[in-house]
Amino acid sequence: MERIAAADDEELVHETVEGYKVGEKKTVEQYVKLDDDDPSLRKWKESLGLGGASSGSIGDPADDRKVAILRMELEIKGHETIVVDLDKPNAIEQLKSRPIVLKEGSHYKVRIRFRIQHEIITGLRYLQLVKRKGLRVDKSDEVCGSYSPNTHEKPYYEKTFMEEEAPSGLIARGSYNITSKFVDDDNTTHLLFTWTLDIKKEWH
Numbered sequence: 001m002e003r004i005a006a007a008d009d010e011e012l013v014h015e016t017v018e019g020y021k022v023g024e025k026k027t028v029e030q031y032v033k034l035d036d037d038d039p040s041l042r043k044w045k046e047s048l049g050l051g052g053a054s055s056g057s058i059g060d061p062a063d064d065r066k067v068a069i070l071r072m073e074l075e076i077k078g079h080e081t082i083v084v085d086l087d088k089p090n091a092i093e094q095l096k097s098r099p100i101v102l103k104e105g106s107h108y109k110v111r112i113r114f115r116i117q118h119e120i121i122t123g124l125r126y127l128q129l130v131k132r133k134g135l136r137v138d139k140s141d142e143v144c145g146s147y148s149p150n151t152h153e154k155p156y157y158e159k160t161f162m163e164e165e166a167p168s169g170l171i172a173r174g175s176y177n178i179t180s181k182f183v184d185d186d187n188t189t190h191l192l193f194t195w196t197l198d199i200k201k202e203w204h
Helices: 002-011 028-032 039-047 091-097
Strands: 067-076 082-085 100-103 107-116 121-132 135-147 157-160 174-183 189-200
Touching (some): 082 091, 121 189, 135 157
Parallel strands (some): 100 189
Antiparallel strands (some): 067 082, 107 157, 121 174
16 A cells, blocks of 8 residues: 555646746744735735734644644535544554445535644645546645644634535446645645545445
């Protein structure tokens, strides 16, 4: 399974816009002190919650992750939400061996809950590669955004992606291997994991 993730990682590359340059990384304190005379800069800082002091971060000094993916949800029309706790011990390992069952033709949205700690993250994206029997059937690239470290007042962020429809029909039923990747604008991978989606005629 690890070899599959490594191979798929080569396909999960965000296509950057020609001429786009990643800005120099700064600490939270440096961003706070940036000149407020620029209205667009001030608006951007306010969107990150950096209008004033940067105290109150809940980052764990013993946890060196800058982006901690806490959980993944499949919000399904007409059905209870499927919740996967990604922050518990061995969660990623268990996910590999426990397929998520989805009824064919279901309409669903993937929602991610995550925590930012230690520094500002810019250009966070969610990349997803779907394969069946080794052949690619879908690839998506979702923008999450830029975020400042979480605080006690805002202990986590959530991002809901576009609605998708599960394939349907006899030929479409079966197992789909999915590789998910979280990466920022300087190409740092914060989490890479694989999971399986089983499309069935009914929920069980």
